[in-house]
Amino acid sequence: MPLLETKDLWVNYDFVEALKNVSIQADEGEIYSIIGSNGAGKTTLLRTISGLVKPKSGYVEFMGEKLPSKPHKIVQKGIVHVPEGRKTFSGLTIEDNLLVGAHLHKDMEESLETQYQCFPILRERRHQFAGTLSGGEQQMLAIARGLMSRPRIMLLDEPSLGLAPLIVNEVFDLIKRIRDMGITIFVVEQNARKALSICDKACVLENGVVTVCGTGSDLLESDVVRRAYLGA
Amino acid sequence: MQILQYLINGIALGSVYALIATGFSLIFNVLKFSNFSHGALMTLSAFSGYFIAAGNGWGLVPTILVSVLTGAAVSLFGEFVAFRRILTHNTSPVYFFVSSITLGTLYEGIVVLKVGANFYNYPRFFGKPYRIAGLFVARSDIIIFCISAAALLLLAYMIRKTKTGRALRSVSFDRDTASLMGINVTRTIQFAFIVSGALAGLAGVFLGINYTLYPTMGSIVVKGFIASVIGGLGSLPGAIIGAMLLGILETTLISIIGSGYAPVFTFVIMLVFLLVRPRGIAGSNIQEKA
Ligand SMILES: Nc1ncnc2c1ncn2[C@@H]1O[C@H](COP(=O)(O)OP(=O)(O)O)[C@@H](O)[C@H]1O
Numbered sequence: 001m002p003l004l005e006t007k008d009l010w011v012n013y014d015f016v017e018a019l020k021n022v023s024i025q026a027d028e029g030e031i032y033s034i035i036g037s038n039g040a041g042k043t044t045l046l047r048t049i050s051g052l053v054k055p056k057s058g059y060v061e062f063m064g065e066k067l068p069s070k071p072h073k074i075v076q077k078g079i080v081h082v083p084e085g086r087k088t089f090s091g092l093t094i095e096d097n098l099l100v101g102a103h104l105h106k107d108m109e110e111s112l113e114t115q116y117q118c119f120p121i122l123r124e125r126r127h128q129f130a131g132t133l134s135g136g137e138q139q140m141l142a143i144a145r146g147l148m149s150r151p152r153i154m155l156l157d158e159p160s161l162g163l164a165p166l167i168v169n170e171v172f173d174l175i176k177r178i179r180d181m182g183i184t185i186f187v188v189e190q191n192a193r194k195a196l197s198i199c200d201k202a203c204v205l206e207n208g209v210v211t212v213c214g215t216g217s218d219l220l221e222s223d224v225v226r227r228a229y230l231g232a
Numbered sequence: 233m234q235i236l237q238y239l240i241n242g243i244a245l246g247s248v249y250a251l252i253a254t255g256f257s258l259i260f261n262v263l264k265f266s267n268f269s270h271g272a273l274m275t276l277s278a279f280s281g282y283f284i285a286a287g288n289g290w291g292l293v294p295t296i297l298v299s300v301l302t303g304a305a306v307s308l309f310g311e312f313v314a315f316r317r318i319l320t321h322n323t324s325p326v327y328f329f330v331s332s333i334t335l336g337t338l339y340e341g342i343v344v345l346k347v348g349a350n351f352y353n354y355p356r357f358f359g360k361p362y363r364i365a366g367l368f369v370a371r372s373d374i375i376i377f378c379i380s381a382a383a384l385l386l387l388a389y390m391i392r393k394t395k396t397g398r399a400l401r402s403v404s405f406d407r408d409t410a411s412l413m414g415i416n417v418t419r420t421i422q423f424a425f426i427v428s429g430a431l432a433g434l435a436g437v438f439l440g441i442n443y444t445l446y447p448t449m450g451s452i453v454v455k456g457f458i459a460s461v462i463g464g465l466g467s468l469p470g471a472i473i474g475a476m477l478l479g480i481l482e483t484t485l486i487s488i489i490g491s492g493y494a495p496v497f498t499f500v501i502m503l504v505f506l507l508v509r510p511r512g513i514a515g516s517n518i519q520e521k522a
């Protein structure tokens with residue numbers, strides 16, 4: 001049984017069909033990636049899984065069960081969504097950002113300590129506003145905040161967006177480490193080369209339709225993908 | 233010495249403005265809209281304190297409790313009937329404007345139905361003023377100041393230090409992202425309305441104690457709005473400082489130039505202030521987010 005599965009998802013905004021019949025399956029413990037260009041529907045897919053957007057038809061299953069409809073109930077099930085553009089709470093301190101991430105838990109101090117050990121920079125600056133962090137640090141904070149909820153699966157929306165290449169590498173290394181901790185990763189990316197090189201499985205999303213799926217290395221070598229997404 | 237006396241007289245009024253301003257700012261902070269029903273809610277709560285408690289010979293504490301509970305309960309009701317659907321559909325802020333004005337008119341209408349255009353007075357809860365070193369200090373002013381200060385300190389503690397307060401702050405920054413953290417956004421907004429309504433109820437009783445009760449007494453919230461703008465919209469400490477300054481300024485002006493000219497001068501000073509420093513005293517960082 002896959003950990004996360006979408007079944008025939010159709011999602012509309014007023015006049016735009018953003019997802020058309022999307023069925024995908026992510027297994028426990030893997031890095032699963034969706035690549036696609038701007039406007040393909042990647043963000044919509046994540047927002048549908050986390051409950052921010054309601055599908056017109058189709059549904060999402062997690063561990064074989066249909067998900068509840070409210071976002072805060074979905075987090076409770078063990079799915080955390082790190083949104084596009086980080087969306088840290090800029091006017092809250094770094095520590096408060098992390099604590100908000102642990103909203104559903106009682107023993108916050110312990111999780112806080114774990115994250116500070118993982119991200120020493122966040123401990124150093126814990127009393128500063130999140131808005132004072134650089135883009136890369138904000139991405140770290142957004143991921144650490146997500147981990148505070150102790151998820152089974154983390155949904156990441158374009159974690160490399162707007163970051164310098166060196167920082168992008170750091171973020172992807174971090175993603176692998178999180179997977180090694182036993183947390184399943186579902187990452188959507190425009191940066192296809194990077195995403196395909198770290199993922200176990202991937203699908204291509206084009207104009208709301210899933211066109212190709214395969215292992216990361218299969219897709220890296222596929223002619224179609226290379227021409228459309230890797231500039232080769 | 234005279235200056236000191238004005239200061240003392242202004243503190244109670246300033247405390248009431250502070251309760252109004254923070255109750256108003258709280259909703260503004262969380263939902264980014266001005267709740268124009270706040271004043272009428274205050275009136276409704278103060279009158280229910282009169283009819284349920286004070287008018288039946290109950291004392292000060294039951295009167296305060298009845299008003300505060302009424303404020304909280306009616307505010308919660310208002311959130312559900314007037315704002316919930318606008319919130320969930322993310323429609324234009326104009327609708328908030330219209331619904332809050334409509335709701336306020338409804339509350340005021342209910343009061344008018346019951347009392348007509350009459351003025352009411354709470355029974356005298358307090359004895360003669362204290363005389364300390366040549367200064368008069370009304371007992372009611374002391375109580376009003378102490379209870380208001382306690383309520384506002386409690387509010388500040390709740391917002392800064394508790395889990396609920398953190399949830400409130402994150403919801404006021406970004407509702408969607410807050411919900412992704414497991415926060416129940418609807419509950420959090422309801423909580424903000426309860427607290428805001430309780431503050432309106434408390435302000436209503438205090439106004440009734442120091443002045444009179446009449447159906448349009450809610451129009452005084454304009455002063456609370458002004459205080460929160462002087463303080464820097466969205467900043468709670470700013471709202472409290474603005475309210476205190478306004479209260480003291482007003483009572484001082486009334487003593488010096490009389491109650492006819494005082495409001496004119498008060499508003500002129502406010503306008504000049506806003507011209508010079510439109511961000512208000514605290515110039516909040518909350519605005520920068522967008
Ligand atoms: N809130 C919205 N209202 C209307 N259309 C939207 C909205 N969000 C996204 N869209 C449209 O849906 C499609 C998919 O968008 P999105 O999921 O953001 O793609 P991606 O994340 O892959 O760039 C695009 O055509 C976009 O214009």
Ligand SMILES: [Mg+2]
Nearest residue numbers: 042043044084
């Ligand atoms: Mg996107």
